[in-house]
Amino acid sequence: MGLILVAAEVAGGSPSPLTLELVSHARTLGDEVAVVVLDPEADAVLPALGAHGASQAYVGRETAYREHLGQPAAQVVSALVDRLHPDLVLFPGTQEGRDLAARVSARLRLPVLANAIDVTKDGDAFLVRTAIFGATVDVITRTRSRSPLVLVRPKSFTATASGGPQPATEVLPLPAEAPLGARRLESVVAPSAGPGLEEAKVVVSGGRGMQEAANFEVLEHLARQLGGAVGASRAVVDAGWVPYALQVGQTGKTVKPDVYIACGISGAMQHLVGMKGSSHIVAINKDPDAPIFKLSDLGVVGDALKVVPALIEELRARGLS
Ligand SMILES: Cc1cc2nc3c(=O)[nH]c(=O)nc-3n(C[C@H](O)[C@H](O)[C@H](O)COP(=O)(O)OP(=O)(O)OC[C@H]3O[C@@H](n4cnc5c(N)ncnc54)[C@H](O)[C@@H]3O)c2cc1C
Numbered sequence: 001m002g003l004i005l006v007a008a009e010v011a012g013g014s015p016s017p018l019t020l021e022l023v024s025h026a027r028t029l030g031d032e033v034a035v036v037v038l039d040p041e042a043d044a045v046l047p048a049l050g051a052h053g054a055s056q057a058y059v060g061r062e063t064a065y066r067e068h069l070g071q072p073a074a075q076v077v078s079a080l081v082d083r084l085h086p087d088l089v090l091f092p093g094t095q096e097g098r099d100l101a102a103r104v105s106a107r108l109r110l111p112v113l114a115n116a117i118d119v120t121k122d123g124d125a126f127l128v129r130t131a132i133f134g135a136t137v138d139v140i141t142r143t144r145s146r147s148p149l150v151l152v153r154p155k156s157f158t159a160t161a162s163g164g165p166q167p168a169t170e171v172l173p174l175p176a177e178a179p180l181g182a183r184r185l186e187s188v189v190a191p192s193a194g195p196g197l198e199e200a201k202v203v204v205s206g207g208r209g210m211q212e213a214a215n216f217e218v219l220e221h222l223a224r225q226l227g228g229a230v231g232a233s234r235a236v237v238d239a240g241w242v243p244y245a246l247q248v249g250q251t252g253k254t255v256k257p258d259v260y261i262a263c264g265i266s267g268a269m270q271h272l273v274g275m276k277g278s279s280h281i282v283a284i285n286k287d288p289d290a291p292i293f294k295l296s297d298l299g300v301v302g303d304a305l306k307v308v309p310a311l312i313e314e315l316r317a318r319g320l321s
Contacts, residue, residue, distance in 0.1 A: 002031035005086035007077060007100060008049060010039040017199060018092040020052050020159035022152055027053040027162060029121050030087055034058065035167065036080055038065040038073045050166040052159060057167040062174045070096065071179040074103030076172050081108060086147050088126055090119070093151040101149050112149040113141055117156045126150075135250055135273035154198055155254040155277060190245050195229050197246060202228030203257045205248055205275070206236060209264020209285060209304055213241035218308045219263060225312065225320040231255060231275075233265050249274035263304040267292025284308065 004026040009016040015023075019035075026033040033053050037045060038060040046057055058080055064072050077100060081089055089104075091097040093115060105112040117138075118129035126143045128150055197203065204223040206216055216230065223230045231248040232241070248255055250270040260278035265271060267283070267290055275281070276295060283296035284304045293299040300307055 003084060003086040004030035004033050005081065005084065005089045006033065006035045006054070007089065007091045007097065008035045008037040008045065009092050009094065009096060010037065010041050010045050013041050013044050015045040015048050016092060016094075017159060018094065018152070018154045020048065021154070021157040022090045022092065023049055023052040023054050024160045024162070025119070025152075025157035026088075026090060029119065029126065032056065034084070034086070036060075036077055036172075038062075038076060038172075040066060046169065047166050050164045051161045053162045053164055054167045055164065057169045058172050059169055060172045060174060064174055064178065064180060067184055068180050069182040069184060070099040070103050071181060072174060073100055074107060075175060075178050078104050078107040079175075080172065081110070081147055088119070088143075089147055089149045091149060091151045093153045097151055101151050105149055108147075110147055110149055111143075111145050112151065113143075114151040116150050116152045119150055119152065131250075131273060134269040136269055153254055155256045190243070192229075194224060194227065197229045197231055197248075198253055198255055200227075200229035200255070201258045202226040202261070203231045203248070203255050203259070203275070203278070204228055204261045204263065205231035205233065205265060206242075206263050206304075207233035207265030207271075208235040208239070209266075210236065210241075211264075211305065213239075215305060216242060218305075218312065221312055222261070222308055222315075225315045226259075228257070228259075231260075233268075233271050262292050262296070263308055265292055266290050267295060 006022045008019045034056040035049050035054040036058040042059045091101040101112050113128045115130045116128050120127045128141045130139050204219045206219045232246040237247045250273045254274045256277040258279045260275050261282045263284045281296045282298045283292040284300045284307045288301045
């Protein structure tokens with residue numbers, strides 16, 4: 001009893017960081033954590049999943065899981081949930097996770113709660129926290145059904161290794177009648193020289209105060225010097241200055257770096273929700289009353305187009321090119 005099932009995602013031969021966050025947190029919610037890993041590289045990720053607390057793995061290694069959209073995975077995961085009746089099923093709140101959870105929900109007529117930022121145990125039930133109205137209001141939902149499906153936002157939990165051994169493995173064959181209708185034609189990984197935005201220890205983010213797309217070059221330079229990644233507000237993504245993949249906030253990515261440097265960002269609630277968990281927040285804004293200063297540990301009232309180049313020069317003088 002007390003089984004928590006986590007739908008794992010594999011990226012480049014490793015479990016995705018979000019998968020490790022879910023497996024780690026699942027340890028606080030049940031007596032046993034199982035993972036379902038449907039990917040040709042499933043075996044490669046089992047040691048890491050075990051080290052984070054999974055004691056049982058259900059594995060499918062067929063290439064169909066990569067070549068097709070979520071239908072074959074949904075069939076296999078649905079059959080597994082139907083068989084195990086886990087207390088809770090956690091899905092990564094990614095495009096693939098949403099696709100899979102929605103299909104499993106429809107197949108099994110189970111409720112799915114999306115955008116969770118916290119999940120705790122409450123007797124036989126679970127309390128699932130989500131944020132609404134631009135993250136100004138938290139909603140806590142108490143689950144009543146058996147095996148509720150919950151999609152969790154990245155960085156809601158911390159990935160912590162428990163030092164567990166490789167999980168026991170059961171291979172799930174792909175059913176002969178698995179639906180293989182929609183085929184994935186191409187997957188494109190956005191080119192990135194530095195660390196990914198969600199994993200970076202330093203994030204240098206720009207907003208409308210950077211004035212124009214070309215000025216993001218100085219943010220890229222600063223991020224490179226600090227070994228970090230560039231982020232952005234939605235205003236500049238909407239303006240087409242940078243791709244959507246860089247957007248931080250309610251409808252973008254959630255980041256929790258050691259240092260978040262907000263340059264020309266006002267600090268709208270929808271932006272703050274994506275970065276307020278950063279350990280140290282530095283804000284550069286020419287408006288002393290900008291809301292971002294209420295959250296920042298260090299505030300610089302000034303023109304980001306002058307302050308950031310000055311910072312780059314200072315770092316260069318200290319040997320960082
Ligand atoms: C449903 C919904 C979802 C949303 N999701 C997101 C989201 O995920 N992420 C997000 O970011 N936003 C989101 N938004 C938009 C959000 O409400 C704000 O409009 C947006 O964050 C503002 O971006 P900004 O701070 O870059 O621009 P602005 O609000 O225009 O602020 C620009 C700031 O730059 C300062 N400035 C100007 N010139 C300079 C200069 N030279 N040097 C220094 N400072 C300067 C100004 O003082 C100002 O504070 C969402 C909105 C809605 C309604």
